[in-house]
Amino acid sequence: MPPEPNLYFYFVLGIVIGLYLLDLLSNLLNLQALSPRLPEEFTDTFDATAYARSQEYTRVTTRFGFLESTFSLVVFLLFWLLGGYPWLDNVVRSWDLGPIGSGLALITILLLAARLLALPFELYDTFVIEEKFGFNKTTSATFAADLLKGLALSAVIGLPVFALLLFFFRRFEFAWLYAWIAVSGISLLFSYLAPRLILPLFNKFTPLEDGDLKEAIHAMADKCGFPLSEVSVMDGSRRSSKSNAFFTGFGRNKKIALFDTLVEAHTVSELVAVLAHEIGHFKKKHILQQMIFSIVQTGVIFYIFSLFLHNEALFAAFGVKETSVYLSLIFFLILFRPITRILSVVHALWSRRNEYQADAFAAETTGNPDLMIEALKKLSKENLSNLTPHPFHVFMDYSHPPVLARIRALRNLSPAS
Numbered sequence: 001m002p003p004e005p006n007l008y009f010y011f012v013l014g015i016v017i018g019l020y021l022l023d024l025l026s027n028l029l030n031l032q033a034l035s036p037r038l039p040e041e042f043t044d045t046f047d048a049t050a051y052a053r054s055q056e057y058t059r060v061t062t063r064f065g066f067l068e069s070t071f072s073l074v075v076f077l078l079f080w081l082l083g084g085y086p087w088l089d090n091v092v093r094s095w096d097l098g099p100i101g102s103g104l105a106l107i108t109i110l111l112l113a114a115r116l117l118a119l120p121f122e123l124y125d126t127f128v129i130e131e132k133f134g135f136n137k138t139t140s141a142t143f144a145a146d147l148l149k150g151l152a153l154s155a156v157i158g159l160p161v162f163a164l165l166l167f168f169f170r171r172f173e174f175a176w177l178y179a180w181i182a183v184s185g186i187s188l189l190f191s192y193l194a195p196r197l198i199l200p201l202f203n204k205f206t207p208l209e210d211g212d213l214k215e216a217i218h219a220m221a222d223k224c225g226f227p228l229s230e231v232s233v234m235d236g237s238r239r240s241s242k243s244n245a246f247f248t249g250f251g252r253n254k255k256i257a258l259f260d261t262l263v264e265a266h267t268v269s270e271l272v273a274v275l276a277h278e279i280g281h282f283k284k285k286h287i288l289q290q291m292i293f294s295i296v297q298t299g300v301i302f303y304i305f306s307l308f309l310h311n312e313a314l315f316a317a318f319g320v321k322e323t324s325v326y327l328s329l330i331f332f333l334i335l336f337r338p339i340t341r342i343l344s345v346v347h348a349l350w351s352r353r354n355e356y357q358a359d360a361f362a363a364e365t366t367g368n369p370d371l372m373i374e375a376l377k378k379l380s381k382e383n384l385s386n387l388t389p390h391p392f393h394v395f396m397d398y399s400h401p402p403v404l405a406r407i408r409a410l411r412n413l414s415p416a417s
Contacts, residue, residue, distance in 0.1 A: 001319050002083055008317035008335070015338050020073050022341075026393045027062050033390035034058060039404055042387060045377040054384040057133050064129060068121045075117060086319045089327060100166045103326030104159055110330070111154065119147075130240065133384060138239045149201055161186060162326075169309060169325045176302040183302075184295045191291075195248035195255065205232040205257060213263070216272045217256065224365060226279045230255040237261050242383050245271075247278050265382055266375060273362050273371035280361030286354040293350075297343060301336070308332045351399040356409055369410040376403050 003009055038051045046054070079085070092105040126143060130136035138146075164182060168175040190198070199205070208214045208231040221228035236244065236259030243262035248255050256275060263271065281287055308314060310323040314331050363369035380387065380403045389402050400406075 001086060001321060003081060003319040004316040006313055006317055008311075008314045012317060012334055016073065016076065016334070019337060019341055020069060023069065023396075024066065026390075026396045027066060029390040030386070030393035031059060031062055033388050033393070034386070035388045039387055041404060041407055042377060042380070045381050046387075050381055050384075051387075053133065054381075054386065057384040058386040060129055060132075064121075064125065068118075071117075071121075080318060083319050085327070086321070089320055089322075089324070093322075099170060099324065099326075100163050103166045103324065104163055106326055107162055107330070108155075108159065112151075115151070135240050135242055137237055137241060142238065146202060153198065153201075157190070165329065166325050169306070169328075176299075176306040179302045180299040183298055187294070187298075188291075195257075199248075203238065204235045206235075207232055208258070213268050213271060216268050217275055220272050220276055220365070221279065224276070224279050224283060226282065228256060231258070232256070233258050233260050233263060235260055243379060245274055245278060247282065261382075266378060269366075269368075269371050270375040270378070273366050273368075274375050276362035276365045277358045277372060280358035280365070281354065283361060284354065284357050286358070289350075289354075293347070304336070305329065305332045308335070345396060348397065348399050349395075352394075352401045355400050355406065359406055359410055360413060363410055363413050369413050373407050373410050376406060379403075 034055050036055075038046055038048070042051070088106060088109065092102045092109070095102070095105065097105055123143075126136055126138055127140075130138075161183065165179050168178045168182070172178055208217070214231060217231055218228060220226075232255065234257045236242070241261055243259050243265060245256065245258045245262055248257065256278075258271070262274070266274070305328070308331075309325065309328050311328065311331075312323060314335065315321070315323050315327065318327075318331055320327060359372055362372045366372070379385070385403055387402075387404060389398065394402055401409075
């Protein structure tokens, strides 16, 4: 049957279009904020050509993102308003797979369809846009292998978790509590296993060679009381020339992974400053805070979902007659999008605060804020970062403060602060 124009129908229609327009406004303001005048702070790092390329990169990626989000919105609205959900539900029910089997079949079809529709955009982004600006190092073979590995992991990990959720919400009165405990436990487990089992499927990790850098990193870790068990270099250049670094591990078994592109582009002192920043996240308990936030958020989401289980008015808004747990979950996630967006803004605000604290920790630990400043400047040039983002765009989407704001905060610190 066609979607029923009830309260849920108009609410969902309003939120999907409203959030689309909000993101559009944010991106348009960000484009308008692009200034042809290079900020004075970066005159020693950017020349006119590099600065122009960074602005052009922002323009191209923003416009491409607008095209992709518009396409996604149109596809969703057509599928919904033309009766795609009841049609697909009837198809999987006709296969007599049972409630859980039908749910797994339906979610697999939806995810594969979404992946297929997104594929042309990913190909264009990787092999046209990133190639144009000198970032792309991915070969067609690597791209295809990543795609297949990602699909395989989704099937091996995602589908069993989804089946477990369907089982809980079909059988138990306090299913939200069981689901919360199970998903939180699985998330923690994979946080521990991912560096050992999943990341090596995509990248090669080589132990950092003995030398000045390794000695400096271990000296910094010892100074901070950071239990570092391993330092490795990741072949990030296999896919992109962009740079990064990250920590993994729990308790006394923490590891550092440096992109090879980062090692090649920075001095030992700058790399130590970047790593001091990352250690600052651990010392300031930011990782633990984020973990707790994520666990609490998961529990709240499952509890609210339990209130919308088998909601006939919500099903009618999508044109589906017979309720089910699997479609309840899908429809609820669509209905919950405004809350998800608000939570993402709150999390980004919190994350930006944490970045300032980690920068200050790096400055204090190294005794020289200029090391972190120089590293930030180089990273901005290497990654063609937008140096003048609009404040509203930063508020909505930035997990890190704009680099100029970070540098100004660092300059306000005394070398011994």
